[in-house]
Amino acid sequence: MKTATSGADAGEIRHYMRQVGERARRAAREMARAETAAKNGALEAICRSMEQSAGGLVEANARDLEAGARSGLDAALLDRLTLDAKRIAAMAEGLRQIAALADPAGEITGLSYRPSGIQVGRMRVPLGVIGIIYESRPNVTADAAGLCLKSGNAAILRGGSEALHSNRAIAACIHRGLAEAGLSPDAVQVVDTTDRAAVGELIRLKDYVDVIIPRGGKGLIERISQEATIPVIKHLHGVCHVYIDESADRDKAVRVAFNAKTQRYGTCNTMETLLVAREVSGRILPDLGQMFRDKGVELRGCDATRRILPWAGVATEEDWYAEYLAPILAIRIVSGIEEALEHIARYGSQHTDAIVTEDITRARRFLREVDSSSVMVNASTRFADGFEYGLGAEIGISTDKLHARGPVGLEGLTSQKFIVLGDGHIRS
Amino acid sequence: MKTATSGADAGEIRHYMRQVGERARRAAREMARAETAAKNGALEAICRSMEQSAGGLVEANARDLEAGARSGLDAALLDRLTLDAKRIAAMAEGLRQIAALADPAGEITGLSYRPSGIQVGRMRVPLGVIGIIYESRPNVTADAAGLCLKSGNAAILRGGSEALHSNRAIAACIHRGLAEAGLSPDAVQVVDTTDRAAVGELIRLKDYVDVIIPRGGKGLIERISQEATIPVIKHLHGVCHVYIDESADRDKAVRVAFNAKTQRYGTCNTMETLLVAREVSGRILPDLGQMFRDKGVELRGCDATRRILPWAGVATEEDWYAEYLAPILAIRIVSGIEEALEHIARYGSQHTDAIVTEDITRARRFLREVDSSSVMVNASTRFADGFEYGLGAEIGISTDKLHARGPVGLEGLTSQKFIVLGDGHIRS
Numbered sequence: 030m031k032t033a034t035s036g037a038d039a040g041e042i043r044h045y046m047r048q049v050g051e052r053a054r055r056a057a058r059e060m061a062r063a064e065t066a067a068k069n070g071a072l073e074a075i076c077r078s079m080e081q082s083a084g085g086l087v088e089a090n091a092r093d094l095e096a097g098a099r100s101g102l103d104a105a106l107l108d109r110l111t112l113d114a115k116r117i118a119a120m121a122e123g124l125r126q127i128a129a130l131a132d133p134a135g136e137i138t139g140l141s142y143r144p145s146g147i148q149v150g151r152m153r154v155p156l157g158v159i160g161i162i163y164e165s166r167p168n169v170t171a172d173a174a175g176l177c178l179k180s181g182n183a184a185i186l187r188g189g190s191e192a193l194h195s196n197r198a199i200a201a202c203i204h205r206g207l208a209e210a211g212l213s214p215d216a217v218q219v220v221d222t223t224d225r226a227a228v229g230e231l232i233r234l235k236d237y238v239d240v241i242i243p244r245g246g247k248g249l250i251e252r253i254s255q256e257a258t259i260p261v262i263k264h265l266h267g268v269c270h271v272y273i274d275e276s277a278d279r280d281k282a283v284r285v286a287f288n289a290k291t292q293r294y295g296t297c298n299t300m301e302t303l304l305v306a307r308e309v310s311g312r313i314l315p316d317l318g319q320m321f322r323d324k325g326v327e328l329r330g331c332d333a334t335r336r337i338l339p340w341a342g343v344a345t346e347e348d349w350y351a352e353y354l355a356p357i358l359a360i361r362i363v364s365g366i367e368e369a370l371e372h373i374a375r376y377g378s379q380h381t382d383a384i385v386t387e388d389i390t391r392a393r394r395f396l397r398e399v400d401s402s403s404v405m406v407n408a409s410t411r412f413a414d415g416f417e418y419g420l421g422a423e424i425g426i427s428t429d430k431l432h433a434r435g436p437v438g439l440e441g442l443t444s445q446k447f448i449v450l451g452d453g454h455i456r457s
Numbered sequence: 458m459k460t461a462t463s464g465a466d467a468g469e470i471r472h473y474m475r476q477v478g479e480r481a482r483r484a485a486r487e488m489a490r491a492e493t494a495a496k497n498g499a500l501e502a503i504c505r506s507m508e509q510s511a512g513g514l515v516e517a518n519a520r521d522l523e524a525g526a527r528s529g530l531d532a533a534l535l536d537r538l539t540l541d542a543k544r545i546a547a548m549a550e551g552l553r554q555i556a557a558l559a560d561p562a563g564e565i566t567g568l569s570y571r572p573s574g575i576q577v578g579r580m581r582v583p584l585g586v587i588g589i590i591y592e593s594r595p596n597v598t599a600d601a602a603g604l605c606l607k608s609g610n611a612a613i614l615r616g617g618s619e620a621l622h623s624n625r626a627i628a629a630c631i632h633r634g635l636a637e638a639g640l641s642p643d644a645v646q647v648v649d650t651t652d653r654a655a656v657g658e659l660i661r662l663k664d665y666v667d668v669i670i671p672r673g674g675k676g677l678i679e680r681i682s683q684e685a686t687i688p689v690i691k692h693l694h695g696v697c698h699v700y701i702d703e704s705a706d707r708d709k710a711v712r713v714a715f716n717a718k719t720q721r722y723g724t725c726n727t728m729e730t731l732l733v734a735r736e737v738s739g740r741i742l743p744d745l746g747q748m749f750r751d752k753g754v755e756l757r758g759c760d761a762t763r764r765i766l767p768w769a770g771v772a773t774e775e776d777w778y779a780e781y782l783a784p785i786l787a788i789r790i791v792s793g794i795e796e797a798l799e800h801i802a803r804y805g806s807q808h809t810d811a812i813v814t815e816d817i818t819r820a821r822r823f824l825r826e827v828d829s830s831s832v833m834v835n836a837s838t839r840f841a842d843g844f845e846y847g848l849g850a851e852i853g854i855s856t857d858k859l860h861a862r863g864p865v866g867l868e869g870l871t872s873q874k875f876i877v878l879g880d881g882h883i884r885s
Binding site: 135143149239255262280281284285287288383394406407408409417418433444445446448450452455 | 720
């Protein structure tokens with residue numbers, strides 16, 4: 030397959046992607062009936078292959094890093110692109126963790142007799158073919174392949190062009206592992222062209238792909254959701270709130286709010302707006318504000334906040350909508366839970382929101398009424414994560430409401446069909 | 458609001474639909490926190506109101522029937538459009554059954570402690586605003602309203618223009634019931650215009666509507682899925698199969714296949730293709746074929762079938778894809794389960810497929826490998842139905858793979874968010 034720079038034409042790319050799709054669809058049927066032992070065996074074999082080929086992976090990665098440096102990728106991107114012995118070991122460890130998880134495929138639940146005499150239940154089944162579109166990190170290739178494989182799906186992986194050689198080398202390990210376990214190498218295909226048209230084709234392969242999961246910046250994800258003719262599990266943005274209620278324990282409030290903002294700035298579950306009940310604002314904000322100041326976090330507050338923290342900047346309407354992904358925090362003082370709920374409903378992104386309170390009635394109300402994929406009481410928003418939730422690993426986080434909300438693990442790559450058992454039963 | 462015939466312009470329709478959307482969004486927040494007793498109280502009050510207004514409902518319906526007769530609707534459509542005392546009682550009974558179902562909203566499952574000390578679980582929550590687009594039957598207005606209300610959603614209902622007066626009258630009863638229970642009448646809105654542009658607006662009200670459920674012909678549903686910018690829970694078509702395995706019990710095979718085809722011809726879960734294992738075809742097909750013949754079912758068979766049933770017509774490639782919804786049946790003789798699975802994977806519509814067998818290994822294989830929303834062993838495909846499955850009622854049947862598969866009841870109108878409980882826990 031030619032790459033973008035070699036000028037493959039649109040028809041060629043379309044033909045190539047249809048072939049990829051056809052192969053994936055065939056492999057998906059095989060994967061759907063693969064035994065747990067075969068899938069785990071493949072995961073183990075992939076790990077061994079990656080460990081044995083560590084030198085080759087680093088070499089392939091070096092080619093990407095050189096090209097990246099030449100084309101002017103910044104240090105942060107080059108870092109994300111880098112594969113070294115430690116990261117290769119971490120990829121293998123991730124796959125071993127996936128192998129250790131229970132197999133979701135085929136699980137039967139709720140099988141019970143109906144008055145007609147039939148027995149009705151549900152069986153968890155793979156979605157089929159998952160298309161994953163992601164950016165520079167090559168470890169996503171191994172993670173995504175592992176999750177799709179374990180859940181009995183076939184995967185079509187489209188990584189960033191800057192990681193092509195690394196992804197090819199990882200794909201070779203995956204194919205060796207699949208073959209060793211007697212599974213079709215087509216169960217995991219890495220799109221082997223950097224032509225951007227391949228993405229456009231992939232998200233319209235209606236006959237061959239069941240769901241698209243894009244991982245990357247908001248722009249990429251919005252474009253894909255708009256253009257795709259296949260359902261997309263998407264993660265748009267995280268404008269996460271912590272609301273400090275008037276009955277909050279002061280220490281918990283300070284600890285949770287500080288951690289939610291400063292434990293990492295660039296993640297989607299980082300707090301972007303702090304809401305504080307008026308009654309406790311004078312008691313909590315001076316110290317908490319100072320902690321943020323010492324940490325180098327820029328504060329932007331409402332008028333009431335600025336009366337307590339005169340050195341804070343002014344929060345404009347735009348700040349309430351902002352996902353800073355940076356050491357900046359918007360702060361608003363509210364009259365109480367009612368106004369906090371209003372604020373979150375209006376400005377939030379339905380990602381992750383937390384209340385700090387000792388009042389069980391308000392905690393229950395917050396849990397019920399905040400319409401976000403993760404809602405928390407007395408815990409840092411930074412916990413919104415597949416590993417922390419015990420999903421084993423996550424293929425992404427969904428801010429959608431249908432199908433999966435929040436971190437998406439193995440279960441999110443499956444759905445449930447109905448099964449009916451009878452003994453010659455007919456409907457009258 | 459003007460109707461189509463009065464020539465409302467596109468801007469006016471857009472403005473009207475946005476207002477409907479805004480009201481629904483506000484009502485959805487209220488419904489999400491409504492107590493079970495309030496929702497059940499509203500359902501009861503709606504029933505009473507419908508029973509008390511039965512005369513008015515019949516009168517409003519008479520206007521639709523007159524207009525329908527004038528515009529040349531055929532007898533079958535006029536019958537579906539008709540509301541009489543019996544059907545009004547059935548609508549009320551349907552709502553009482555919904556009231557008796559467990560409230561899915563707020564249900565917490567799997568709450569368990571993680572090594573970090575936080576407690577993580579899931580809470581079932583309403584989707585928000587459901588847009589339902591349907592055709593002539595006015596009883597859908599009550600059913601859909603009831604299911605959305607009970608699951609804590611707000612509904613925007615867009616019925617057929619031929620049922621406008623009936624739907625308005627039912628909507629008035631619904632609004633009285635909601636008001637009596639102290640809930641917002643905006644929780645159920647009936648789109649009060651017959652202008653087709655309203656549908657086009659509804660399926661693009663991204664900010665206000667969370668999911669669209671179209672009920673009607675395949676053409677309508679395909680058009681809506683293509684044009685909608687909101688997720689659609691759709692039911693395309695049902696090309697359902699019964700496969701009679703070589704180990705089938707002869708009586709069960711005959712009973713199930715006959716029922717699956719003839720119990721009703723026009724439903725999506727009716728068998729359209731019968732597959733028979735070669736080994737038993739000579740023993741089963743002569744009698745079964747004669748039963749179909751006596752019943753007036755036209756048979757179209759493969760060559761092998763026609764050697765046994767020489768009077769059967771010829772099945773062409775198109776017949777294997779056909780959803781007849783009529784007394785026509787395609788029959789194919791296959792070498793065994795392998796070929797049956799191939800046939801279903803290739804020609805089926807992933808709706809409902811059944812095997813008749815006494816062999817547990819092949820039964821298990823069929824259950825696992827057939828990728829349809831309902832998969833059955835020794836039972837008629839006609840059982841694929843929300844009531845038969847114990848869902849209480851269904852808002853539709855999904856042939857999609859994401860979110861809900863098969864009959865969609867209350868649970869399909871909800872999704873699950875994560876909840877996290879801590880005691881000041883932070884991430885390290």
